[in-house]
Amino acid sequence: MKNNLKGLGLLTVFSAFSQTEMIDYLKQQVSNGTVYTDEATLKKQSFSPRLSSDDSGLALAYIEAQSTADVQGVMRAARKFHVPVIPQDQFTSTVAGADGVAGSFVLSTKQMNQIKEISRADSVAVVEPGVINGDLDKAAREQGMFYAPDPGSKPISGIGGNVATNAGGMSTVKYGATKDNVLGLKVVLADGREIKLGGRTLKQAFGYNLTQLFVGSEGTLGVVTEVTVKLMPIPIGKPTMGVAFFDNMTKLAEAVAEIRISGVYPTMLEALDSATIAALDAYEGTHYSDNSGAMLIFKVDNSIPEVVDKLKALMAAHGAANATVTTDPDRQAELEKLRRDMLPAVFAGQNHIMEDMAMPLSKLAPMMDYIHDLGEKKQLKIYVAGHAGDGNVHPTIVWPKEQTETPQAVVEALQLMFHKTLELGGTISGEHAVGTLKNQWNNEELGEDVDQIQHQIKALFDPMGLLNPGRKIN
Amino acid sequence: MKNNLKGLGLLTVFSAFSQTEMIDYLKQQVSNGTVYTDEATLKKQSFSPRLSSDDSGLALAYIEAQSTADVQGVMRAARKFHVPVIPQDQFTSTVAGADGVAGSFVLSTKQMNQIKEISRADSVAVVEPGVINGDLDKAAREQGMFYAPDPGSKPISGIGGNVATNAGGMSTVKYGATKDNVLGLKVVLADGREIKLGGRTLKQAFGYNLTQLFVGSEGTLGVVTEVTVKLMPIPIGKPTMGVAFFDNMTKLAEAVAEIRISGVYPTMLEALDSATIAALDAYEGTHYSDNSGAMLIFKVDNSIPEVVDKLKALMAAHGAANATVTTDPDRQAELEKLRRDMLPAVFAGQNHIMEDMAMPLSKLAPMMDYIHDLGEKKQLKIYVAGHAGDGNVHPTIVWPKEQTETPQAVVEALQLMFHKTLELGGTISGEHAVGTLKNQWNNEELGEDVDQIQHQIKALFDPMGLLNPGRKIN
Structure with a gap:
């Protein structure tokens, strides 16, 4: 193939x-x-x-x-x-x-970075692919709406790239990933035709869902030239954010699973392990690592007492009796910045590989355990953080800058993590897509039949094999 | 083709x-x-x-x-x-x-109607295709969750059929249609292989999104044998329902567009025109038609005063100063029943065709106007109701039982409505799919290129043309 x-x-x-x-x-x-x-x-x-x-x-x-x-x-x-x-x-x-x-x-x-239209009347935006995610969100907010998907790359990544990878982020737990927010696309095919898929209606049951076939297709089926996205209204009420500290990531993951089905509908459930907290403390001059082994940053779109009380009670039930909440926008901005600074704090001056598994919710805790043990066994420095509310975990393995080749122990650890992910019913790509780094796993994750169908779809849209060859599928 | x-x-x-x-x-x-x-x-x-x-x-x-x-x-x-x-x-x-x-x-x-699993821990259910939508929802509620998509056929339609048509419903305005709630599928292909698509993770960015290619494919690409769906937690707080009466459907549609972007996140925004209200009054013994020309039934998942006040204010601003709200479950059940009885009330003893356009939100009001004028011009009895919060309108044309052939005026009116829908950027199928009744409109709605691609996709999965031939595409 x-x-x-x-x-x-x-x-x-x-x-x-x-x-x-x-x-x-x-x-x-x-x-x-x-x-x-x-x-x-x-x-x-x-x-x-x-x-x-x-x-x-x-x-x-x-x-x-x-x-x-x-x-x-x-x-x-x-x-x-x-x-x-x-x-x-x-x-x-x-x-x-x-x-x-x-x-x-x-x-x-x-x-190709023009915001062609922000429509309050239709709750949609029409943009060219080069528009930066954060710029679209800003433009929408100026009209009382927002663009929900918020990948870590929000200040630097384009909507076209977000569509190509089906980018997620922190708010996916409530608002879904890129796929859930794209209504329509224009795409130039390998044969040169520009086709229009989907549209600007919120319901759609007419043709085959080719829009969603292109979302996440990583430039292998066509080149996206225009994207129509849903914009969401800014919820009424004051958002509440907070932090809670757990004994370890396993306890945290268990609490997250309970929060997920509790009816509080969080907009953010972000987990940071002790290594990550320590790195952040060093980077920011904060002192969170004094508290515990795992930190949960959470957010809800409102400050209804029943919701906030429920959250605190659930966290206390899993050993985090020290949860603090705030409705102060400045303090909330600090917490969001803390989470966003995670990557530079962890990467600082080191070589690294950041992974991106998504687990069934109940398998987040065992996966956390597995990664922790693996780090000890292989004597690797693994930072674990992620969008816990989606079961999406980003373990980051680092090694010294001087060592230019990826150490064999790192390669082995990744392979073991991938096998474990699949064994537990997860996916080895939750929101970063496949690219060149994971396409050799197609058969493992999807099975031979689906792998074959992927190649048939590819051949249908790109019979000469011109578009991003060897990526996503191989 | x-x-x-x-x-x-x-x-x-x-x-x-x-x-x-x-x-x-x-x-x-x-x-x-x-x-x-x-x-x-x-x-x-x-x-x-x-x-x-x-x-x-x-x-x-x-x-x-x-x-x-x-x-x-x-x-x-x-x-x-x-x-x-x-x-x-x-x-x-x-x-x-x-x-x-x-x-x-x-x-x-x-x-094939077994609920194989309801998992609180993963917030998913795994079902066979024959499971009735309402049965799945009931089983989920017994465990503190619910299955969101609620087509009018909820008591009688199966999840397999819902997947085949990408069924929507009243709650789509908040929770999305079937496509937004399906995580994974098993499908028997024309060649006999059973493939597994997607899974039970909430994020997924690995393969091409074949799951979504099958949702809405109307049995033309394969036979669905198992469905994994998301279950949602029952929101904290008391739901609020209410009714408001507007001068006409155009005013109602304008209010709906404002509510949609106001940040109240309704779970229901259902519109009924004066003819439908009169039919319901006759069927139920109620007296709603004394009030006005158009009725909006609305629901939010909470009873936060700011949200309820905002709703009332927006409706008053569009001439509905008489909105009433209730948190009483019995009264809410009555209102839901009223909406669900719409079809038998309208159909009673007559031949009918119910249509299913979805419009960009801002085009709902002009479409309502158009349908109203068309009824007068063609001297047809057209009932208009629909999921206004999604821009999804269901005009129903009726004619006497004795007249077994569909009257020419009805056929002409449908064609005019379809053309107008497409002219306004809508789709002629919001949630009922295409079947045999609309597949001759593929070229009109999708364009020649996409129509051709649909046939290529069909040929890839079903080269002998065995599966539901002549449906959806033709």
Whole structure:
């Protein structure tokens, strides 16, 4: 099932065209955007800083499209020369999903960054793919609404990339992931046609749900050129946030499962283990690690006494009698910042791999246990944090900067974690997608039949195997 | 693109097998279920009472499967003899989506009706397709949760049928339609393999979203044999329900659009026009039609004063100063019953067609106007009601029982409504799917390119064109 790499093979072995001919033709097809071929740009836009080695060969060109016509132009050139196209948005993939490959066209939609419409009357926004998630949210809030999905990359990732990966975030526990907030798409197919999927209605039962086939397809089926999303009204009432400290992550996970079915409908249930808290204390100058082994940051959209009391009671029942809550917006902002600073605090000056399993809720606690034991057994530094309310855990393994190769113990630990995840009925990708780093797990997670169907779907939309070859499926 | 009817053609013209041979073989393949071939059963299970004429020929057999093996057995016989298979669940389609066709196997999953698991710990249920929606909801409530999607057919429709049509309902405005509540599926493909899609995690970003490709696919891509759904916790707090009366549906629709973005997060926003209210009064002995031209039934999951006050203020601002609210469960049950009795009240003793457009929220009011004017112009009795909070409107046209043919004016009115819906950016199916009654509109609603892609997807999963041929796509 490697035929989606054919493009590459043809180019290397049989191409009848010189690089100059190909670039000249490409430039003719891209009338509004910019085509870069200088080595510095190609390197910068081809290699994810932390994820890829730079010996895999350079892309042939990096294109910043300004319009659908540009995207179609790049596809035209790609078909003519059998050159792979790597769709890229803000290039923030954590799974090496948009790195250039040797001899490819890296097609960036980052400059297609117009918010075309914010409609209060329809509760929707229509945006180009390059719009930054946080910018869309800000624009919606100016009109009394918000854009719910809030990945950790909110200040830097684009909606196109969010769609490609089905990005989640902290608020998924209440408002769903990207897939739950996309109503419609425009997509340029490998054959150059731009199709329109879905629309701007809140109910829809007409065609096959091709919109959702494209959400999470990681640029392997087409290039997203426009996205229509739901906007949510800002809930009435004052949000309540709080923190609680548990003896360990297992106790915390048990409390989270109870909160999840208690009827309080949290908008945030974020877990941080002791190692992560210590790293944050060092980074922020705070003193949370004095308290305990695991910290839960929680939020509800209101401050109804029954809800707040219920939350406190549930946490106390699992050993966290010290939960504090606040309705002060400044204090809430501090807590959100604390959670968002988790990554730089943990990564600081070290090599790292952050993982992204999602577990059935009841399997979060055993998974936490397993990861903890694994770290001890393999003598690895593993930080564990995540969107506990969704059963989504992000263990991060770090090792010294000097050690450029990923240590064998890290590779082994990841494999063991993945096997355990699948054994417990989880998925090895909750919100970061598959990219280059996990596509060898398709057969394990999905089974041979579904793996095969994925390749048939791919072949249907992209028979020449031009789009992001070797990613997601392989 | 009619090649999905090939099976039929082959059967009629070239079949080398006698009916007896086919039935004998079929019976051998169905070890747990029952195969019916008597005319009375075939007629009853082949023809939707109100939707189909009974001159289209009889199915060859009606099979009530008891297991996945039975479903696979029917598919095996179907492939051997090139016989079309009509997947059927509780046979409650409103779009003639599961009627038998001449010479077909009608494959019912209504006897596969086990609730396999209700998991409080994971907030999910695992059910067979024949489980009645209301039964699942009841079982979930016994454990402090509920199953959110609540189509009008809740007491009679099965989860398999709900999945096939992406059924919605009154609570979709807050909790989403079937697609938003399905986490995983098992499906028997045309080639007989049973595949497993999705799972029981709340986040999922691994494979292509094939789960959502099957939700709403109306039995044309495979036969659903198991469904894993999200269960929701019962919200803390007392729900508030109420009614408000507006001058007309246009004013009501305008108020609904404001409520939708106000931050009150209603769980129900149901609209009934004056004709519907009058029919309900006649049916129930109530006196709502004394009040006005349009009635809104609303519900929120709580009784926070700011929320209730906000609701009342918004309705008053659109001319409904007379809104009344109640937290009394009995009175709320009466109001829900009123809404649910809408169909029998309107249908009573008449022929009818109920439609199912979903509009962008801002286009609900103009659509209401259009339907009202159309009724006057064509001198038709049109009742208008619907899930206004989703922009989902159900106009029902009735005509006398004696008149067995659908009147030409009705046909013309439907066509005009469909054109207007599409012109305003709506969909002609919000929650009832496509079936036999709307598949000739694929090109209009989806465009030629997407229509073509739908046929390619169909051909990928069902190359022999055996599954529910001529439905959804044609």
